[in-house]
Amino acid sequence: MKFCPNCESRMKPRIEENILICPKCGFREAKIEIKSIPLIDQSGASLKIVESEKGPSALPTTNIDCPKCGNNIAFWWMLQTRSADEATTQFYRCTQCSHTWRNYA
Secondary structure: OOEOOOOOOEOEEEHHHOEEEOOOOOOEEEOOOOOOOOOOOOOOOOOOOOOOOOHHHHOOEEEOOOOOOOOOEEEEEEEOOOOOOOOOEEEEEEOOOOOEEEEEO
16 A cells, blocks of 8 residues: 555555556556455354343443333443444333333434
8 A cells, every 4th residue: 555645645556557546636656566465264253252141230220211111210321333423322221121222312
């Protein structure tokens, strides 16, 4: 991977012309050398899942009304479901009926 000496953008290869070209300012560099790197086969990879006897009771609770059953206590947790510059998403799970819903904070 090479960067443009003028604007520091990443140079893109044009293999048919054997050059690198900057998509931003148009700078060209001739006579590129193309290297191939084999991809690692991850089909044999495994995922270990640890089951907890505590279950969702290990999560904190809050006072919020369940839209399904009206119970006013729910477990809650937060995840970054959108881009990093946006707020996290809050998830709730009712302690009575296990209904799960979210709140985009």
